[in-house]
Amino acid sequence: MSAFVSEVSDETFESEVLKSQQPVLVDFWAAWCAPCRMLAPTVEAVAEKYQGKARVVKLNVDENIEASSRYGIKGIPTLILFRDGHEAERVVGVPANAKDFIAQMLDKYIA
């Protein structure tokens, strides 16, 4: 289990993500997805950097079909940034220069 990225599920999605006071970055992933595993250390690094300003969580798409289908996940990794319960940003695949890319995306929503 990672130190800065907690796991959310269909059951906890509403309380942990949609009702969060802070922006929440959700990493939709699966164990069989190589790029997801490749992206994980970057997501972890982002989570550490934004500790106290934004939450970073991950959701296993195989085990949580409801949330994945509600947000139309058809390719992973997908990162969705939620703010006030709504989708604000979405990235599909591993972006180039991922750490800076994700950081810039988060910066737009952090006061």
Place this chain on the structure above:
Amino acid sequence: MTVDYDVIIVGGGPTGLAAAVYTGRSLLKTLVLEKQYVGGQIALSAAIDNYPGFADGISGFDFAQAFLKHAERFGAEVRQGTGAEKITPEPDGTFTVGLSDGSRVTARTVILAMGRHPRRLEVPGYDKLFGSGVSVCATCDGAFFRDVPVAVVGGGNSAVEEGHFLTRYASQIYSIHRRDHFTAQKILIEEYLHEPKVTPVWNSVVEEIYGDREVEGVRVRHLLSGKTETLPVRAVFVFIGWIPNSEIVKDLVETDSEGRVIVNELMETRVPGLFAAGDLCVRPIYQLANVVADGVQAAVSVEKYLEKQKGK
């Protein structure tokens, strides 16, 4: 002048990491820059079956991790998620590399090993539905399309291999190719066409990908008859070739009409101290084993170049 590294390797795929194993073993201070993730394209491969010595095959992910571990064992520093944005040869023969995080690093030599990326399909619907059924990676996205028909576009090794992988999930695979035969390796073609789920759609091109929020179908035009038909697929996997990642060096080194970097057999470019290797370059074949060998050659050339510089 003092520099940060003996060699900076741009790209952490098999070519770059193989080079790093060799430069590390030669005790050269080595930095590998990888903008996405180590392994590059090969990391996405479900199973590598043609790398000699791995009789049972190996997943692209495990292969990439093994290369990373090997490079780090000999002291290479590998930065993941950080790419090179600009490479500047300095008057004294060293290089300054501007990084995606805004910082700069310097080195005596540079090996370009940025590889290539999949060519996009220039049709309506591609961009809008990318990630919503349009994909360039079957191992990443195939599992989202269980028991539904999908399309595969292309006829080379990638198309046939990834198409074959999709038979695990999809109910039917329309394999669309503009010629009347695939150009992949024979064993791959044979296995692929043997699959009852695979329906080849020869001499045909995709004209449009339909769908509002998800892929709902593709319009295909038959090149000989000119007739069009709509296939009711829920995903389109596109493998129609590659574009070299040579953008940042196109004014620096010689490239061919497709943008591939031209090197000699020592992996030298026209700039002294600047080497290039692997998929980024004009090569006779693009196979894992030979792009790994390219990385090794580039590393040895770097070593020899630095020895000569010392003698001056």
